[in-house]
Amino acid sequence: MICEKPITIHDLVDVVVTVLDARDPYTFAHSWRVAELSEMMAERIGPRKEWVERIHVAAHLHDIGKIGVPDYVLHKDGTLSPDEFAVMKTHPVIGHSIVSKLAVLEDISLYIRHHHERVDGKGYPDGLSGNAIPMGARIIAVADTFDAVTSHRSYRPARSKEQAFEVISACMGTQLCEECMECLLSMKDEIGPILENVNAEVDLAVREGRIGRTIKSFL
Numbered sequence: 001m002i003c004e005k006p007i008t009i010h011d012l013v014d015v016v017v018t019v020l021d022a023r024d025p026y027t028f029a030h031s032w033r034v035a036e037l038s039e040m041m042a043e044r045i046g047p048r049k050e051w052v053e054r055i056h057v058a059a060h061l062h063d064i065g066k067i068g069v070p071d072y073v074l075h076k077d078g079t080l081s082p083d084e085f086a087v088m089k090t091h092p093v094i095g096h097s098i099v100s101k102l103a104v105l106e107d108i109s110l111y112i113r114h115h116h117e118r119v120d121g122k123g124y125p126d127g128l129s130g131n132a133i134p135m136g137a138r139i140i141a142v143a144d145t146f147d148a149v150t151s152h153r154s155y156r157p158a159r160s161k162e163q164a165f166e167v168i169s170a171c172m173g174t175q176l177c178e179e180c181m182e183c184l185l186s187m188k189d190e191i192g193p194i195l196e197n198v199n200a201e202v203d204l205a206v207r208e209g210r211i212g213r214t215i216k217s218f219l
């Protein structure tokens, strides 16, 4: 039987997320937390609901290019060698090339491409600096860094939220956008309960086999 219901952008985004979930469970939970933090920051920085929602989607997809990173790098226990790190650094460009196939996701594909740029121009892939980096990418970079620091990885233990604020405050104006950092710092008291909520939802989604059905239905 052929289903005549039209395929929506939301359906397609869900499929792409599901593929990465299957490949890398850490990225699944990480992307969900980064999406919630990015949305909260975007709400404070820009009032347009549609823009906030697109940043939420971009944050869910920000590491989607890791689909193209080989297992020996993606799943390595321990610190990456310089050559392995160079391979890992291809993921924003791979993510951009996947998502930009859909013209309606062009802005989102650029937030993905630029989420590892640094405001001092020393990031990758294009070495953009300051306001040349789209605001969506700067927001995701702050949320991404905060979540990476507070997550347990095989090569280092998780740090507390307070330690994470210290670590990333030191990156203000060099790696991370000052406006976005100040926004995150202004949310200090709300972050803990929100992330606990997300982690509980992720656990439930995994138990119920709903991995991948994480994008809100606004597209």
Ligand SMILES: [Fe+2]
Pocket: 062, 063, 091, 115, 116
């Ligand atoms: Fe990334």
Ligand SMILES: [Fe+2]
Pocket: 030, 034, 062, 063, 144
């Ligand atoms: Fe990430």
